[in-house]
Amino acid sequence: MSQELYTNLAIFVLSLLVGFEVMSKIPATLQTPMMSGANAIHGVVVVGAFAIAAEANNWYFYLLAFLAAFFSAVNVSGGYTVTDRMLGMFNRPKDKPADSKKEGDQ
Template sequence: MSQELYTNLAIFVLSLLVGFEVMSKIPSTLQTPMMSGANAIHGVVVVGAFVIAAEASSWYFYLLAFLAAFFAAVNVAGGYTVTDRMLGMFNRPKKQPNSADKGGDK
């Protein structure tokens, strides 16, 4: 294994540890807005998938680019869906018109 692989693996493990520590310190009331924003930022992975596809020279890299783009797109769409549902919880309920208001049965 090369030195570059060890370096990349060490960066990956350290980022996991730092991410876990940061997430564990955030109050639960802020988890959803923070994660939905992080999922929107995750669109960078879509760009990375395009870069992989542009540099692809074999079917393996094409498959990797497709999977990366698919999962990143699902993650971004899920982040926006969670945000929409979360913000929908803060809307006032719509008033239902009564049948008496419509001039129906009295």
């Protein structure tokens, strides 16, 4: 194995450890907003999928590029969906007109 592979592997392992430590320190009430924002930011993975597709020369690279693009698109759209639903919880309820009657009222 080359020195570059060891360096990249060390960076990957350190990023996993730092990410775990950071995530464990965040209170549970902030997990959803932070993760929904992070999912939306992960649109960078879409660019990575395009880079894989540009360099593809075998069927398994094409398959890898397709799977990367599909899962990253699902991740990004899910992040936006969760964020939209979460922000919808902060909207004030709409006032109902005073002259409308509820069902069963006479």
